[in-house]
Amino acid sequence: MAIFSSLTGLPNIDNRSTSETITDTGDTRLGRLFDGRKGDNDNENGIIELPHGRDAIAGRAVLARTADKSIDTQYYMWHQDTVGRLLVFELIKAADRGVRVRVLVDDMYGSDGQDTWLAMDVHPNIEVRLFAPYSRRQPKYLQFLTRFKDVNARMHTKTFTADNQATIVGGRNIGSEYFDADPKLAFADNDVLAVGPVVQQVSAEFNDYWNGDYAYPVATLLSPATDSDLESLRNEADPLYANPDTKRYTDGVKEGSLAKSLRDGTARFEWGSGTIVRDSWRKRDQSYEGWEDDLLISQLRPHITAAKDDVIMISPYFVPGQEDVDMFCKLSQDGVKVRILTNSLASNDVAAVHAGYSKHREDLLRCGVELYELDEHLRTDERRAFAWLPGLAKSSLHAKTMIFDKQKMFVGSFNFDQRSLYLNTEIGIVFEQQDIAGRATEKFDANIEDVAFKVELITAENGKETLRWHSIEDGKPITYDKEPNVGAGTRVAVWFMRLLPIDWLL
Numbered sequence: 110m111a112i113f114s115s116l117t118g119l120p121n122i123d124n125r126s127t128s129e130t131i132t133d134t135g136d137t138r139l140g141r142l143f144d145g146r147k148g149d150n151d152n153e154n155g156i157i158e159l160p161h162g163r164d165a166i167a168g169r170a171v172l173a174r175t176a177d178k179s180i181d182t183q184y185y186m187w188h189q190d191t192v193g194r195l196l197v198f199e200l201i202k203a204a205d206r207g208v209r210v211r212v213l214v215d216d217m218y219g220s221d222g223q224d225t226w227l228a229m230d231v232h233p234n235i236e237v238r239l240f241a242p243y244s245r246r247q248p249k250y251l252q253f254l255t256r257f258k259d260v261n262a263r264m265h266t267k268t269f270t271a272d273n274q275a276t277i278v279g280g281r282n283i284g285s286e287y288f289d290a291d292p293k294l295a296f297a298d299n300d301v302l303a304v305g306p307v308v309q310q311v312s313a314e315f316n317d318y319w320n321g322d323y324a325y326p327v328a329t330l331l332s333p334a335t336d337s338d339l340e341s342l343r344n345e346a347d348p349l350y351a352n353p354d355t356k357r358y359t360d361g362v363k364e365g366s367l368a369k370s371l372r373d374g375t376a377r378f379e380w381g382s383g384t385i386v387r388d389s390w391r392k393r394d395q396s397y398e399g400w401e402d403d404l405l406i407s408q409l410r411p412h413i414t415a416a417k418d419d420v421i422m423i424s425p426y427f428v429p430g431q432e433d434v435d436m437f438c439k440l441s442q443d444g445v446k447v448r449i450l451t452n453s454l455a456s457n458d459v460a461a462v463h464a465g466y467s468k469h470r471e472d473l474l475r476c477g478v479e480l481y482e483l484d485e486h487l488r489t490d491e492r493r494a495f496a497w498l499p500g501l502a503k504s505s506l507h508a509k510t511m512i513f514d515k516q517k518m519f520v521g522s523f524n525f526d527q528r529s530l531y532l533n534t535e536i537g538i539v540f541e542q543q544d545i546a547g548r549a550t551e552k553f554d555a556n557i558e559d560v561a562f563k564v565e566l567i568t569a570e571n572g573k574e575t576l577r578w579h580s581i582e583d584g585k586p587i588t589y590d591k592e593p594n595v596g597a598g599t600r601v602a603v604w605f606m607r608l609l610p611i612d613w614l615l
Contacts, residue, residue: 118244130179130312137177139272146376154304154381162287165277167363167368172277174202179270183213186283189225193285194346198349200212208234215241215264238324238326239327241263245331267536270312276303278521281300383542387534387537420445420511426526427449428528429526441477448478449478455595456506461611479563481562484561484580516547517539518539518542518549519538563580
């Protein structure tokens, strides 16, 4: 690490402390609360799906307020907005009770909250680390040239674990737009709250990252903060809670049915087998023996290929490689109904991603895969919303979910694109639970044609193939023969980007 540090401008962390999960937590409040819910399900996992933003923040807040010994949390992005600050203050209050808090944040946007992390790190019960940090001694843009491999591969993993007894895993970053707290923008997303054996798997994953080579104590990167900085941060809490908009939001969260049921121990878990699938923090080093086995996709692919009847995949960014196209095509040709929902060009916030995806549309359609693209016109003009992804009337698709044979689901941070496949680190949970998977499939079936274009490949008599986008507007079917709801300039830009060899970055 010393040689690495001298080359990158990063500090030497050879003497950094290590720490492990606190495992003696059976007699904590969470341990007693969830142990009483298990019954005969000791070897199974209890799952509560969290598609609603306010339930998702309620779950995190209740875990933080109930934790007695430890909170371990890691996120790609943690905004310093209403939700971001509310959760910061929950962690500080937990630490004030004596709870050990470990926070690991990717440094892609770390500078946005570095004063907060430094102030929190002063607390004797809180430690903050930044994953794959940028050197503060060199311009950030320069490091894209000198350290491209290091700064290009990010920690996209997202977990929140309390007392090694309960964990929340899913697609949400920490920010108001992910939790129905931003009136102008909302991302439709999905998390799960889990208890059972998968919690220990998440804790092991967190330890691995926390003690890995890319987790830098924040105070080694920047001038350490002082007690007065922590006190200044604390003093920001009362004005935030007193803000009328914040109070309306927090009152709504506290009065929600999930928050109440978690507090009083009546929350209804669905039980079934399951496992965590995740990338190693060593993912960027694709030279050691067995590195492919450490990839999330290597652990997830068998669940996909084992499907016998039906596969539904929801991925906001979808850039498959040829191996993935072949996998989906084989499933389809073997009689499995394969349906994929992703963003349309109009709703995608990264045009280059759409360029990478559009290269494979024809091949997928030829072999029978059904493709759906979020209908931006319906979303913004007619204000229709996914009943199964709440909030989409004012948002963009951000959930990463798969459903297999109405029996099994995947929920996590993993987009099915080349960046999630081979660059960023990801995590998710695969669980067998017929009630949850069955309901999700039914909701997809009932709503998909109202909120997304169905893409079709038409072959003319002369053999020429063209794409069509089918939708329903004002109760009437409508068909487009070009990418809907975008101008000619955007279409030309995407056509040009398709020529560039950049799929591995997308």
